[in-house]
């Protein structure tokens with residue numbers, strides 16, 4: 195049995211497989227395209243997603259998903275959020291009973307508005323104690339370059355969180371644990387939306403005051419939303435909240451920042467999607483998160499303005515002054 199099987203050989207799946215393999219885990223990475231699996235196995239490279247990175251010799255790749263799953267002691271999921279349900283529907287039956295299932299993903303499903311751990315529980319009919327979510331300030335390329343980084347592994351089961359945290363650590367990557375799955379997952383989803391906003395104002399040409407204002411108010415919005423959905427406030431100040439917000443909003447490596455920047459430069463939603471070569475999860479999360487916020491009566495003016503820019507109903511230059519939609523001053 196392989197210690198870990200990672201599904202999805204994009205930038206994060208490949209990087210996380212490297213993290214696991216560098217920590218000593220016998221790891222198999224599933225790539226949808228046979229030529230991608232071959233490149234990883236034969237050249238120790240994934241040039242499309244991780245240029246310049248040499249992958250560890252111990253990391254094996256395959257395009258045979260069912261054989262990989264049948265041999266897995268733990269399964270890690272790293273495909274775009276809107277694709278997860280179909281993948282599990284097609285191949286979830288190949289996963290052995292009792293195996294922990296870990297999402298590395300940062301999105302909600304449009305339509306159902308479900309978090310990834312909820313999609314896993316629903317589609318595979320597995321107990322929440324077997325499921326974990328990984329989040330944190332984890333820009334893939336920096337980790338692939340072995341720059342020191344921390345993440346948090348969240349599960350309702352302390353045993354599952356601890357087991358995954360022990361697997362996902364090495365001399366450049368450290369995993370903490372928590373039991374706040376709702377907050378940990380929503381942290382990853384919500385920071386993408388703030389990163390879109392930061393990208394937009396960067397594309398417009400605004401500077402650090404604007405960005406700091408949006409990041410600070412964005413964290414307040416994230417916290418209101420997450421707490422209304424049952425998260426712990428402190429999770430939003432941790433790696434999966436503030437930590438990831440800082441990394442994602444401050445880096446041109448972020449695809450959400452990049453997508454926002456194109457919007458700020460005047461490209462339409464359709465143009466931005468066409469130009470992105472990797473997934474920018476925030477683009478698909480805007481509407482379901484806005485719906486979830488409305489259902490709980492949570493006001494999210496920054497998210498609302500990102501939505502208006504995406505829909506072509508607001509000039510990107512107008513986003514910054516509208517950090518609140520209130521006419522009367524409100525308490526910070």
Ligand SMILES: NC(=O)C1=CN([C@@H]2O[C@H](COP(=O)(O)OP(=O)(O)OC[C@H]3O[C@@H](n4cnc5c(N)ncnc54)[C@H](O)[C@@H]3O)[C@@H](O)[C@H]2O)C=CC1
Pocket residue numbers: 202203204205206207208226243272273274275277281298299300301332333334335471472473475
């Ligand atoms: N790249 C990063 O720095 C980080 C990404 N994440 C999250 O990880 C998840 C995956 O993102 P990335 O790897 O960055 O995306 P990516 O765009 O680099 O790669 C996505 C991978 O999924 C595959 N894929 C696409 N549709 C598929 C389908 N229908 N069935 C199977 N495979 C499919 C693609 O071929 C590709 O290998 C996202 O939810 C993202 O938010 C989380 C932390 C860091």
Ligand SMILES: O=C(CO)COP(=O)(O)O
Pocket residue numbers: 300330331332333334386389438441442447448449450451473474475
């Ligand atoms: O989640 C990430 C960093 O923690 C990656 O952000 P992007 O998806 O915006 O690239």
